[in-house]
Amino acid sequence: MSGEELWSCVKDLPKATDGLEALNTLKKLKKGWFKQSCLWELPYWKSLHLRNNLDVMHIEKNFFDQLIHTIMDVKKQTSDTVASRKDIAKLCKRPQLHVTKDANGKETPPKAPFALDIAQRKVLCNWVRDLKFPDGYASDLTRCVDMQSGKLHSMKSHDCHVFMERLLPIALKELLPVHVWKAVTEISLFFRDLCCSTITVRDMERLEKNIAEIICKLEKIFPPSFFNSMEHLPVHLPREARLCGPVQYRWMYPFERFLNHLKRKIGNKARVETYNKKLDDCSTQGSQPNPDLLYWETVGGRNRGKVQGLGQGDYLYYNSSSGRGEDGSSQPYEPSIFSQLEAQVEAKVAARMVEVEAKVAARLEESNRALVQEMMRNMTNFGHLFSGCNTGPSPQRRPEDDPGFGGGGTTQTPTTV
Known part of the structure; x- marks a missing residue:
């Protein structure tokens, strides 16, 4: 079907913005269409030869x-x-x-x-x-x-x-x-x-x-x-x-690999959408999110430090003692050993990186200083060398000392054989 023929079939259908009642009425009619796509609002959508790519x-x-x-x-x-x-x-x-x-x-x-x-x-x-x-x-x-x-x-x-x-x-x-x-x-x-x-x-x-x-x-x-x-x-x-x-x-192999890469970044497998939304909010505000605290807020609710009905996947971020106490009261938030070790390792790695960068900067500065001193020393030696070549007046040559000059010097008479 051409774009004009498709438009004639869907132009009278309700849109998603018309409300749930209109969409339910259309479903009961069983025309094969559930709504009018918002893509038909694009001016070029009717004239496209291919409106979607099959996977x-x-x-x-x-x-x-x-x-x-x-x-x-x-x-x-x-x-x-x-x-x-x-x-x-x-x-x-x-x-x-x-x-x-x-x-x-x-x-x-x-x-x-x-x-x-x-x-x-x-x-x-x-x-x-x-x-x-x-x-x-x-x-x-x-x-x-x-x-x-x-x-x-x-x-x-x-x-x-x-x-x-x-x-x-x-x-x-x-x-x-x-x-x-x-x-x-x-x-x-x-x-x-x-x-x-x-x-x-x-x-x-x-x-x-x-x-x-x-x-x-x-x-x-x-x-x-x-x-x-x-x-x-x-x-x-x-x-x-x-x-x-x-x-x-056009096929989906690179996208599937990238989605697998993104899934590995999700810490909370239970509520992926909420976790991603909080990550986006933190990046928009320019703050660095704490994964443990972010997981706690996503799964445990708004009451930070208390949690109701944690799932079985919380052992990666919390101690096994988290949850309800013997008297039914909520236990305070305690990061697990995994989270504590991870934070310690990250802190040590950051400190080590700062130390290495400082050592590299000092070594580079010392090397540059030695190179500059050597260049100054070489320039001084070259200066002394050129100045030694130009010391004292240059000897004056008299015309009389020239054998080819007729007015002076010793005249040698050619011998006749």
Whole structure:
């Protein structure tokens, strides 16, 4: 849809500033829209070709998780369930996948051609466990292998990225039927071509045409419950790459790493927003916050020195004696040994830094003073040397002493032979 068509759909919707009652009325109508975004107030929003960037990293990870869990038939994570088999009986013409009932009336779904049995799953897990990668290419995938249940678990986004684009066609080549393997290989090659560091408009147009066919092939193999909004989003990725350029400049890996860096700075895991707000207030006022006192104010409330219902994570900042006394009264605030040692170490480090800086400054000043004295001494010696060369009158040469002068000196008569 174009920007004008979208604006015609949302221009009459209430905004977030119109109140909760208007928004609840819109939700009851079930039009698919919940409110009018404030971004439509921007004058250029209607004419933008791309109003948001899809997160390729998480789309690829969620697609891979759905695919590998369904193929490996992971319990409570696979999309191939009894309910999905009943949907196949209603919506699809695949009688070989319909649920059957035994003599006791128990419903048992037959084995699907896209699902691996326990022996095949263990073969795949053994293969992943024995993989060796170059240094820095991927993480250790052996930690993601569960040999007992025959499944892969706890894979990070980059692990899914490497497995989806490089390992999936090789791993499943001898385990799946040919038509299933070809469809899985095509979706793997799609993400590999999409994430190339160098792309062309012709390649993106080719991917834009191929992805619709690939999704159709997967729809012929997997149950309807396999396809949710995440399996639909790859259709839009080639167009975004054609408009915005390579994926490497738009995906979420650097932001996720930076968020991990920020999370390590949080001292209070219980109330992260309140802790960050107090840190911002301290930085705005130009004061240096005390982490122990800041944690106490955030968790313990406004009454400094008293606390009600501290969580189990307070032992890092408080002694185990903090909390309620035997008579039910609140105990005063006492920093823990960890906090006291940390403060002492910081004070000693600061004092040592001041001492080192003073020594370095004194040594530098002494070195400069010696250099200046040596330069003055050299200038004095050069002065004496030049002054010694110019002492006393210079000897005057008389014309008579010149042999070539005719008026003086001894005349030598040439001898005639």
